[in-house]
Amino acid sequence: MTDALEPATSRRIAALAFPALGVLAAEPLYLLFDLAVVGRLGAVSLAALAIGALIMGVLSSQLTFLAYGTTARAARFYGIGDRRAAIGEGVQATWLALGIGTAIVLTVQLFARPLVSALAGASAGGEVADAAVPWVRIASLAVPAILVAAAGNGWMRGVQDTVRPLRYVVVGFALSAVLCPTLVYGLMGAPELGLSGSAVANVVGQWLAAGLFIRALIVERVPLGLRASVLKAQVVMGRDLVLRTMAFQACFVSAGAVAARFGAAAVAAHQVVLQLWNFLALVLDSLAIAAQSLVGAALGAGQLTHAKSVAWRVTVFSAVAAAVLAAVFALGSSVLPSVFTDDRAVLGEISVPWWFLVAQLPIAGVVFAIDGVLLGAGDARFMRTATLVSALVGFLPLIWLSLAFGWGLLGIWSGLTTFMVLRLAFVGWRVLSGRWLVAGT
Known part of the structure; x- marks a missing residue:
């Protein structure tokens, strides 16, 4: 080996x-x-x-x-x-x-x-x-x-x-x-x-x-x-990944804009928890990067069984790490928010997105790991479509309905959670289907 x-x-x-x-x-x-x-x-x-x-x-x-x-x-x-x-x-x-x-x-x-x-x-x-x-x-x-x-x-x-x-x-x-x-x-x-x-x-x-x-x-x-042929292949994959990134940005920009409509305290609470979410995403994304490298190498060598083994191990590793992080933020829910602000109005708003963050972390651990697996497999077209559908069906509608019906941060973070659950369903089905297991270069 x-x-x-x-x-x-x-x-x-x-x-x-x-x-x-x-x-x-x-x-x-x-x-x-x-x-x-x-x-x-x-x-x-x-x-x-x-x-x-x-x-x-x-x-x-x-x-x-x-x-x-x-x-x-x-x-x-x-x-x-x-x-x-x-x-x-x-x-x-x-x-x-x-x-x-x-x-x-x-x-x-x-x-x-x-x-x-x-x-x-x-x-x-x-x-x-x-x-x-x-x-x-x-x-x-x-x-x-x-x-x-x-x-x-x-x-x-x-x-x-x-x-x-x-x-x-x-x-x-x-x-x-x-x-x-x-x-x-x-x-x-x-x-x-x-x-x-x-x-x-x-x-x-x-x-x-x-x-x-x-x-x-x-x-x-x-x-x-x-080498024109290689450049063309990279641009095609890049197109799919750029569209995927644009879907993320449209969601988060919309969420910030809607949160601002509910007042300074709401948008500040949203921003604090969102920055935490982004930081924790970086932590989990490092495991996804390991998955990309290991899975890509295994598929290039035609070792499909090894690729599946890597996928499962990295996913379990990431899920456990996410569960530990969720436990830390759940146990620290009465103390940690005050590290970021001492404003009583913001602290009053922050509990809603905070508990959504805690609930999402185990889901995110699995989703980000499988993202790494599918990126390592070069499955960019599927990931583009899954992200766009999850954003258009889950995240964006709930964000704008929150504005229309005054649901506040509850509606916004329900949208983010729905987005993550839909992505879990899509990438979970994909990895279990085995359609990403394409050997060769």
Whole structure:
């Protein structure tokens, strides 16, 4: 049995999952640090950073297929022992990242003002938009680097190396963390750039990480030319995953907009619990990444029984982890909310979404694990359809009915729960049907 097809023990799953979790957590942690640095410049700069970060987040999150799609394709080649072909997938994904990233940069440079103005509105007499536009124009220069790093994470996960991506990402964000206060405040003789210094620091750090990923490709000594057939296959998978991501974003944006209609306390409570939900999703998604790598390799090698074994083990592992998290948040329901706010009105609203979160976690543990299994199998078309149907039938109707009938957070979080239950039904049926078990590359 090759290294790729060793038994998927708890230790092996953890060896892939923990470094992947570090990569997933690095950016949110850096954004919190950036927020703290810029926050000392005042409310206008902080609001401008929030708008700019929202734009950058939407741009980068739509293109996660460069990581997840590349993992699925690279893992299959790795499973048959063809490491060069697996890394070749990374080469093509990197070219795709550079092309798409450059197009995004040009678009943002042209349309930054209307895009920012649409989000900022007339806030603070237009000061927020004036402050955000330069930040967005500078920060957008990092988009190709962000996408190159996504492609690099993709092919390295495919060859079951999640340690090097963690090192590269940590080095990049560490440099950004040093440069951010230095350039924002003008420390140690550096120019005092204010808010723009935050954007410059981000660009430099992201390109350092991207350079490390590109160097990793070069030292592998694989052909670096473009291959149209591979690019086309990656774009087709990417289309399905982008549509899936858009469904998620439409739901969560709608939920936030509707929660805001029920008052400041309701939207604050919703946001606190949603951020917790997102954090816990990152924790569980690290296990899904392990599933992608292991399942893709097993299917590439034609070892269908092994692929099923991996799927079951990772799903059980994730379900147990989710159940433990649910127990922690259930037992801490009287204490933990006060960690995030001391506002009595918000605390009064938070109990509804809090208990929905607790109830959802065991479901999410299973769903996210099977997501990883199906992504590793390259089953992107089914996942796209399942997510769209779950959103259109479950989440979105209940969100907007909540607004119409005044159901508040109860209706909104019922919608999110229905969405997760429907997704569980779809992906559970799919994995039990065995239709994802397609051998070969």
